[in-house]
Amino acid sequence: MNLKQLLDDRVAVAMTAAGVADAKAIVKQAQKSEFGHYQANGIMGAAKRQKSNPRELAGKVLKQLGDDMDLQLEVAGPGFINITLSPDFLAGALKKLQHSHRLGIEEAEEKVVVVDYSAPNLAKEMHIGHLRSTTIGDTAVRILEFLGHAVVRANHVGDWGAQFGSLLAYMDQLASQGEELSSELKDLEKFYQSASALFRSDEAFAIKARSFVVRLQGGDERCLALWEEFITESKRHCQAVYDQLNITLTANDIRAESAYNDELPVLVNELEEKQLLVESEGAKCVFLDGFKGKDDKPLPAIIQKSDGGYPYMATDLAAVRYRAGTLKAHEVLYFVGTQQQLHLRQVFAVAAAAGYIGGHQRFRHLPFGWVLKADNTPFKTRDGADVKLVDVLNEAVDRAHRLVNEKNPDLSLEEKKNIAKVVGIGAIKYAELSKNRTTDYIFDWDTMLSFEGNTAPYLQYAYTRIQSIFRRENILATEIKGKFHLTDPAELRLAVKLLQFSETINAVIEDYQANILCNYLFELAGIFMSFYEACPVLKASEPHRTSRLLLCHLTASTLQKGLDLLGIETIEQM
């Protein structure tokens, strides 16, 4: 059930019947409640095209729509049609929703969708900047799976390249000094910083570090063993963060850069055979039209460097080849920062030229900006003094714990701990997901860890209020029998909003903008809060009591499902 689509279709049919060619109804949710529930904006444009009076045309369309018991229609302003749904219609539609088990969201035709997200660099610990890709990508995954698609999570972690030279050399040095590596690696961030400091200050160490890169790439056993140990530990760090953050990624979803190592020479051969490769300044490059660098010179995609090494262009191409060819993806989504835009455009273009991407296969970059420090500079581990993701998560849980102590001191420690976890983590994820910005934003503890207003705790709180109603009289929400009976304006507003979950999900997946879902849930919760104040539930007389219980139950289900799609949990009380 998609109200917007339903109305759009009906108005479009009426417009055609009224003599409009190529009728577009352009039905949208009404901007103000006085305009009804929906408004059709397409009449004015149509009138303009056929050079007629818009209000007259709107009148004709209205006549075609006929006397509908369900819809109250009126021509307004310069030629809008305002649509108000009747209480009976809303009650009937809610009844269907209640029994759909999918809250009105239909299953889509299954497609294979690869979602490339999170992708931390294993040389360092995850920091606050990884939150965007990780949370937004995971939401996309959850929604796509809910819609019935076959989703392949692709965690393209960085586990190869020059930066591992100093890490391995440092490990080697510590080991030869008899240090216990496993304890040294507990704080990856410190380890990375110590290694890079040494690299900068100690020339002998730097030489050794560079030699370790060569040895690693040459398959030297000692190096590989150290590398394995480091990578294993780093993956453990990542997984701990994912688990705490309630992210669905697991070890099985990692397909690291190094996984493509063996395919890189093959890739070069294939591009050579297709006569795409050109040697330029010793490097093997692909030049394509439409890519210009400084001074209007053609911009190469460097596939193999002059020293024989492979830049990330090669690995990313190999990944495209794998995803399109082996995984047979219909759609591949890259949740990667905006600074990679040109790079990814090049990757996709070269892959298309090489025939790796079929005509029906769609590769999309969903970009976002930096997370900045208060001084407007990006978080960079090299500089030290940045915010580790684990620290942010722990701080969030701590703050939430203090708050729940204050608000609900009688709960058991166990309950308080769980609430603190769910609320704290939820707040962080929501703070990230509720933004649409492709531009940068400045990280601020208090904004990100706010528990008031448009935040996850607000939504979770609305949910607990509903559960509290059921708990008070031991009502089993799933067993409530009866009909929706809508009279109060607050009930009607809530009904309409509940029915708009499906069209919201449709809007979200167009560009995978989680903030649209956040916004919907915030409005739903807000409307529920008003309803809660205005309409007593347990003390109401029948048939209102049953109807309100049903509304509460449907609201709780929608909030819970919506939050679940955002990767945010609910609790029974807080």
Added chain:
RNA sequence: GCCCUGGUAGCUCAGUUGGAUAGAGCAUCCGCCUCCUAAGCGGAGGGUCACAGGUUCGACUCCUGUUCAGGGCGCCA
């Protein structure tokens, strides 16, 4: 120099193929707990939608120019 983003209330941000009087949250101010959880509800103030033109019945939205900010532009990822 060229290309891509973006500039909306004091702050953080919405604004759905161009629609009606530009909306939230935070902060500020004023009300509301003998009543299902006040992490809440109701209300108030707060705007030259960066600037200037243009397109049209109508522009925060589309076009052009200016300006400011961020990112990118051959062997880091």
